[in-house]
Amino acid sequence: MSSVSIRKVQKDYGAVSVIRGVDVEIDDGEFVILVGPSGCGKSTLLRMIAGLEDISGGEIRIGERVVNDLEPKARDIAMVFQSYALYPHMTVEQNMAFSLKMSGAKKSEIDPKVARAAKILSLEPLLGRLPKELSGGQRQRVAMGRAIVRDPKVFLFDEPLSNLDAKLRVQMRTEIKALHQRLGTTIVYVTHDQVEAMTMADKIVVLHDGVVEQVGAPLDLYDRPANLFVAGFIGSPAMNLIKGKVEREGFVVDGSGLTLPFSNAPTATPGLPAVYGIRPEHFMLDDAGFPITVEVVEPTGSETQVMAQIGGQPITAVFRERITAGPGETIRIAAQREHAHLFDAATEQRIN
């Protein structure tokens, strides 16, 4: 096991800078997830940790050792990719044993390691099968088995679940989390699925255009996003981001006379152009609230999602109650002031 330290790391492809000074400290045994939109640099950063890409600037350490110039083989890491290409003519057992065999290990050394990985991943009944005789989730487990037998200091995963259907993903998510608890190995895991990130990570790193927007525990990012990007990225359905101005009496929504409440008056100057952030579940039905015209109603059984507008800006609200109002009808709602977020419209940073 090992810590990983990423300091002022940069990656340029010619004149294009894709990683622009990233700092991340990963503790020994920690499960860290890199999230961010497509093209933000997640795979590039992971591949730099693995040694599959050169580092243009900065430093990466695994444990105490600077690995910038170390061959991938010498880094003691195992990587599982999105396309986990198993050897089609080899059985599950042979697939898992292959890398150890190639490195010259003896059968007496390989067998117990394969047996242990098979046990951890519940692959024991499948050891004699070929990849084509397995389901997608089982193949994914074999790919993980190949990584586990190597007993690496660090596991790197690049969107390992993106080829699986929704149900299998949920199941594999639980399995990977349990695997981490059993092995206690440091994991760096890339996904653009923020639900995956929220449910599995000890710590989330939000990347955007090659820079770190925020690092924190999942619920810290959810409860106190540092800026507009993180506010809009973490959470599904997304946080409502409503444009307007901070005034003494509250937040005045652009294009309407509506005032929304917040609890701690920010030090901002009255009249400051700002964005009011409120999660869909932090609206509530309230007879004394303001009226909205329902546009779309989506009942999921456990809750009801309502789409509407405030001052011409689209909003989504989620209620535990069932809503009988249909499109075109008016309901009254209020925002829970203690859950309101405020961001400076110009700097996009949190102000309250």
Ligand SMILES: Nc1ncnc2c1ncn2[C@@H]1O[C@H](COP(=O)(O)OP(=O)(O)OP(=O)(O)O)[C@@H](O)[C@H]1O
């Ligand atoms: N070999 C290369 N030459 C030039 N640009 C590259 C190269 N490889 C990647 N890039 C660029 O670097 C940026 C980051 O790519 P990367 O694959 O790290 O994104 P990502 O966050 O993993 O995205 P995705 O979620 O789509 O997998 C992209 O804009 C990509 O076009």
Ligand SMILES: [Mg+2]
């Ligand atoms: Mg990628």
